[in-house]
Amino acid sequence: MAKRSHAHPQTPALPLSESKRDILRSAQRVLAILDLIARTPGGLTVRAVSGLLQLNISTCYHSLNTLLAAGYVERLPSGHYVLGPQIPYLNDAYLRTLSHDWPTTESPEGWTAVAFPPVRQPSLPQRLRPILHNLSERSQEPAYLASWRYGEVELQAIVEPAHAERIPGVYIGYRGQAHAHALGKVLLAYSSAAFVEDYLARHTLIRLTQRTIVERSRLCEELHTIAHQGYSIDREELHPDTACLAAPVRDAQGRVAAAIAISFRSTLLSRRGEWLSAQVLRAARQASAELRLAR
Amino acid sequence: MAKRSHAHPQTPALPLSESKRDILRSAQRVLAILDLIARTPGGLTVRAVSGLLQLNISTCYHSLNTLLAAGYVERLPSGHYVLGPQIPYLNDAYLRTLSHDWPTTESPEGWTAVAFPPVRQPSLPQRLRPILHNLSERSQEPAYLASWRYGEVELQAIVEPAHAERIPGVYIGYRGQAHAHALGKVLLAYSSAAFVEDYLARHTLIRLTQRTIVERSRLCEELHTIAHQGYSIDREELHPDTACLAAPVRDAQGRVAAAIAISFRSTLLSRRGEWLSAQVLRAARQASAELRLAR
DNA sequence: AGACAATATTTCAAATAATGAAATTGCAAC
DNA sequence: GTTGCAATTTCATTATTTGAAATATTGTCT
Numbered sequence: 242m243a244k245r246s247h248a249h250p251q252t253p254a255l256p257l258s259e260s261k262r263d264i265l266r267s268a269q270r271v272l273a274i275l276d277l278i279a280r281t282p283g284g285l286t287v288r289a290v291s292g293l294l295q296l297n298i299s300t301c302y303h304s305l306n307t308l309l310a311a312g313y314v315e316r317l318p319s320g321h322y323v324l325g326p327q328i329p330y331l332n333d334a335y336l337r338t339l340s341h342d343w344p345t346t347e348s349p350e351g352w353t354a355v356a357f358p359p360v361r362q363p364s365l366p367q368r369l370r371p372i373l374h375n376l377s378e379r380s381q382e383p384a385y386l387a388s389w390r391y392g393e394v395e396l397q398a399i400v401e402p403a404h405a406e407r408i409p410g411v412y413i414g415y416r417g418q419a420h421a422h423a424l425g426k427v428l429l430a431y432s433s434a435a436f437v438e439d440y441l442a443r444h445t446l447i448r449l450t451q452r453t454i455v456e457r458s459r460l461c462e463e464l465h466t467i468a469h470q471g472y473s474i475d476r477e478e479l480h481p482d483t484a485c486l487a488a489p490v491r492d493a494q495g496r497v498a499a500a501i502a503i504s505f506r507s508t509l510l511s512r513r514g515e516w517l518s519a520q521v522l523r524a525a526r527q528a529s530a531e532l533r534l535a536r
Numbered sequence: 537m538a539k540r541s542h543a544h545p546q547t548p549a550l551p552l553s554e555s556k557r558d559i560l561r562s563a564q565r566v567l568a569i570l571d572l573i574a575r576t577p578g579g580l581t582v583r584a585v586s587g588l589l590q591l592n593i594s595t596c597y598h599s600l601n602t603l604l605a606a607g608y609v610e611r612l613p614s615g616h617y618v619l620g621p622q623i624p625y626l627n628d629a630y631l632r633t634l635s636h637d638w639p640t641t642e643s644p645e646g647w648t649a650v651a652f653p654p655v656r657q658p659s660l661p662q663r664l665r666p667i668l669h670n671l672s673e674r675s676q677e678p679a680y681l682a683s684w685r686y687g688e689v690e691l692q693a694i695v696e697p698a699h700a701e702r703i704p705g706v707y708i709g710y711r712g713q714a715h716a717h718a719l720g721k722v723l724l725a726y727s728s729a730a731f732v733e734d735y736l737a738r739h740t741l742i743r744l745t746q747r748t749i750v751e752r753s754r755l756c757e758e759l760h761t762i763a764h765q766g767y768s769i770d771r772e773e774l775h776p777d778t779a780c781l782a783a784p785v786r787d788a789q790g791r792v793a794a795a796i797a798i799s800f801r802s803t804l805l806s807r808r809g810e811w812l813s814a815q816v817l818r819a820a821r822q823a824s825a826e827l828r829l830a831r
Numbered sequence: 832a833g834a835c836a837a838t839a840t841t842t843c844a845a846a847t848a849a850t851g852a853a854a855t856t857g858c859a860a861c
Numbered sequence: 862g863t864t865g866c867a868a869t870t871t872c873a874t875t876a877t878t879t880g881a882a883a884t885a886t887t888g889t890c891t
Contacts, residue, residue: 329709
């Protein structure tokens with residue numbers, strides 16, 4: 242980025258990322274450094290961070306020390322900084338929040354006042370894990386659970402068989418690209434028209450593969466088809482060579498509370514698609530039955 | 537490392553948290569707030585953070601905004617801040633680091649120059665997951681993999697059966713309390729005397745349950761017993777009602793590179809202990825065989 | 832509906848903590 | 862030894878953060 246010398250003494254001068262109001266800049270930088278380290282497989286040296294972020298090396302040194310002291314990064318003897326033990330610790334806490342009953346279903350600040358998709362049941366991942374496990378076992382493919390959270394489709398459980406090929410870049414807590422995967426599409430398909438409207442207004446349909454649906458009209462058609470047939474298919478729309486099948490899970494009130502899916506190599510779709518979708522639908526039915534029981 | 541250059545300069549008075557040198561205070565505070573939020577199940581309001589950390593409410597407001605803008609926390613409509621989607625994202629990156637070959641086995645800065653425990657094989661968790669899966673399937677209990685990392689015992693994989701009861705507070709990436717669990721004890725038992733010495737110098741044997749071994753001499757005895765019998769038992773030493781069995785995994789050079797374990801309700805120990813330990817030993821043998829193959 | 836209470840947000844000048852150029856130290860190769 | 866490169870430290874300058882207080886917002890009670 243540009244150097245800022247003594248051009249305008251009074252100008253606050255916004256150095257790196259545009260500095261919004263109400264942001265602590267040194268803290269923001271430290272968080273940006275953490276993010277950068279996460280993106281770099283082998284870790285980074287002080288100098289590398291300095292170069293990549295165009296920050297003074299002294300600033301990077303102090304920032305990394307701060308992260309180090311709090312356990313967010315770790316310093317290898319080679320001088321490379323990598324993510325530290327605080328990260329999985331925080332993640333464990335995050336996972337616990339998935340098992341809690343959240344007090345509200347309203348839309349977070351700044352959103353339109355559109356009615357929000359179905360309320361989540363408490364401990365959804367915990368309650369449905371046996372069913373996912375069974376699905377994964379029978380199909381010998383990874384099984385997934387997702388539901389709405391804060392207006393996004395969030396992946397909340399993954400159960401992998403012994404020899405799994407999980408979709409790369411997908412992890413518990415992953416949100417987004419709902420238009421490009423079976424879980425997202427099925428959850429959208431069973432949302433109100435107004436909510437879909439709202440969702441589309443908040444997101445751009447990013448192209449991830451050649452087959453990703455990026456036209457709004459085609460997506461809406463697809464959602465209708467899905468709602469009609471009761472499950473959704475992702476044919477290499479998120480990741481090349483990978484296909485997904487997803488089906489909705491209904492809570493005791495009959496609202497779609499979540500979706501269950503499996504992923505597999507897309508070549509299996511023609512050969513085993515029928516059977517696999519039957520398995521997913523079966524699991525989804527079992528899950529709905531589970532949610533009908535008193536908790 | 538920051539050296540204290542002058543003995544007692546003008547000690548500028550250390551305001552809130554003890555201000556170490558080379559630390560960016562506003563960044564440190566932001567990280568502390570993140571940590572606090574992680575520890576609080578239902579999330580915290582601005583005011584609550586302010587009260588708990590004895591910070592000005594305006595400071596908390598700005599700090600939370602900074603975390604919010606970067607996705608580290610999320611703001612519920614109720615005004616409660618909870619951990620945000622950046623946390624699982626970072627964790628995913630952390631998990632990937634477990635699958636990498638690390639360039640060094642030397643001890644990180646500040647440690648004694650004691651020979652370090654065995655070098656990890658690359659992708660240990662990935663390579664051994666089928667074996668853990670099998671162990672978990674047969675025993676119907678959660679299976680674990682741990683190995684040394686940066687001088688600590690780190691839990692690196694967990695495979696849970698359909699109806700699992702994972703030990704609370706234990707997660708992938710968890711380090712520490714090696715004296716109080718089967719995985720830690722078995723890994724210590726097969727480390728050099730000098731390394732155990734070093735480990736004990738760096739750690740206090742914290743009491744976690746009534747049965748935790750906190751006396752240095754008793755622990756050393758225990759380690760000898762373990763090395764002799766080839767596996768370790770945790771009888772409610774980490775968590776009441778829970779027992780663990782662990783056995784060592786050897787790499788192609790014959791060095792102990794990891795340990796495999798299962799956990800279960802301690803009441804099963806007398807009834808099924810024999811059988812369970814046979815399963816763990818079997819899995820550990822399989823794992824060692826796997827590591828003997830060319831990668 | 833109106834008033835109250837509790838909290839969140841904004842303001843702004845003072846206080847100070849962060850910045851960055853440059854010096855120093857550390858380390859490894861030559 | 863000497864050289865070269867990167868990490869660490871120094872320190873004066875200056876932008877950034879702080880925190881008391883004002884204001885806005887939200888929720889609750891009558």
